[in-house]
Amino acid sequence: xxxxxxVILAMRRKYREYLQKTSTVWxxxxxxxxVKKILKVDDWFHPDGFPISVERRxxxxxxxxxxHEFTELVIVTGGKCLHVTGNDSWELTAGxxxxxxxxxxxxxxxxxxxxxxxxxxxxxQLKLRLIDLPSVAGYHxxxxxxxxxxxxxxTKKRLHLQGKELxxxxxxxxRLESELLAREPGFGFMATATFMQIIATLSRCYGRSPSxxxxxxxxxxxxxxxxxxxxxxxxxxxxLANIAHMSQRSFLRVFQSAVGTSPLAWVIEQRIQRACSLxxxxxxxITEIAxxxxxxxxxxxxxxxxxSTSLSPRNYRMRRGLTSGHALVxxx
Ligand code: RM4
Ligand code: NI
Numbered sequence: 001x002x003x004x005x006x007v008i009l010a011m012r013r014k015y016r017e018y019l020q021k022t023s024t025v026w027x028x029x030x031x032x033x034x035v036k037k038i039l040k041v042d043d044w045f046h047p048d049g050f051p052i053s054v055e056r057r058x059x060x061x062x063x064x065x066x067x068h069e070f071t072e073l074v075i076v077t078g079g080k081c082l083h084v085t086g087n088d089s090w091e092l093t094a095g096x097x098x099x100x101x102x103x104x105x106x107x108x109x110x111x112x113x114x115x116x117x118x119x120x121x122x123x124x125q126l127k128l129r130l131i132d133l134p135s136v137a138g139y140h141x142x143x144x145x146x147x148x149x150x151x152x153x154x155t156k157k158r159l160h161l162q163g164k165e166l167x168x169x170x171x172x173x174x175r176l177e178s179e180l181l182a183r184e185p186g187f188g189f190m191a192t193a194t195f196m197q198i199i200a201t202l203s204r205c206y207g208r209s210p211s212x213x214x215x216x217x218x219x220x221x222x223x224x225x226x227x228x229x230x231x232x233x234x235x236x237x238x239x240l241a242n243i244a245h246m247s248q249r250s251f252l253r254v255f256q257s258a259v260g261t262s263p264l265a266w267v268i269e270q271r272i273q274r275a276c277s278l279x280x281x282x283x284x285x286i287t288e289i290a291x292x293x294x295x296x297x298x299x300x301x302x303x304x305x306x307x308s309t310s311l312s313p314r315n316y317r318m319r320r321g322l323t324s325g326h327a328l329v330x331x332x
Contacts, residue, residue: 052120078115126192219245227240227266271293290302
């Protein structure tokens with residue numbers, strides 16, 4: 001999934017370059033559906049390049065359908081509207097929280113005094129150390145599963161904060177905002193720490209009061225946590241089904257529909273993502289990287305890598321600049 005998004009982003013970048021060069025329209029026969037508007041990093045982040053920015057919408061005005069070169073964490077603080085993304089739409093009210101990863105197009109319609117906070121961030125630039133966050137099932141539900149669902153399965157509201165939780169998160173957002181505004185020495189560290197607190201709190205909240213809609217996702221999130229923690233070994237399907245409290249059959253079905261791949265394919269993709277990160281950030285040998293991320297055969301690794309990214313590990317390394325549509329990126 002992540003790599004589909006890498007490719008979509010790369011294609012869209014190409015598409016923009018193409019438009020700039022030729023100033024004609026993209027041929028109708030193209031398989032790419034051009035997004036009308038893509039919000040650019042340069043227009044929405046501080047010129048010093050710090051990869052987090054907060055945009056309050058009080059109220060949110062009508063805004064055309066768009067995608068972003070960054071990820072957007074949205075907290076609805078008042079009013080309501082219809083949130084439209086892809087073929088999907090659902091009503092938003094105060095307390096709703098969701099994540100839109102870059103390549104996904106979205107739009108707000110039928111706005112009634114809608115107020116929200118956008119926390120914009122660039123996962124690849126942030127390179128957060130997630131430490132033990134992937135052991136929180138809600139983290140997967142909110143930051144891995146939800147942002148990725150482009151057309152798969154209907155997306156209904158899932159994380160809804162109330163009372164104390166909402167107040168707590170809004171408080172952290174205020175602190176984040178004032179750090180970003182003051183930009184005193186050390187603001188980057190402080191802002192990143194506050195942002196980490198926000199995502200951890202949201203991940204925990206997701207698990208605390210699961211709405212019927214979020215329960216299945218959360219169970220899959222638990223299975224993903226387990227897979228993450230055991231990324232170097234082969235995990236048995238029955239083991240996963242037990243964690244998700246489902247039969248093996250329904251676990252596989254629900255997993256496939258939520259994640260879009262089988263558990264094995266997901267594990268391979270995770271390993272490949274780690275490999276990508278190592279290829280970009282280190283000069284380690286490809287064979288060494290293959291073993292490090294959990295493959296025990298480097299030819300098999302190269303085949304899987306090429307299948308997933310359409311680039312050999314060597315070529316990938318040469319194009320370090322590629323960004324992914326991932327909601328959060330870990331350091332290797
Ligand atoms: C808009 C709207 C969009 C967001 C931009 C940054 O007003 O909230 O969704 O991407 O701001
Ligand atoms: Ni947006």
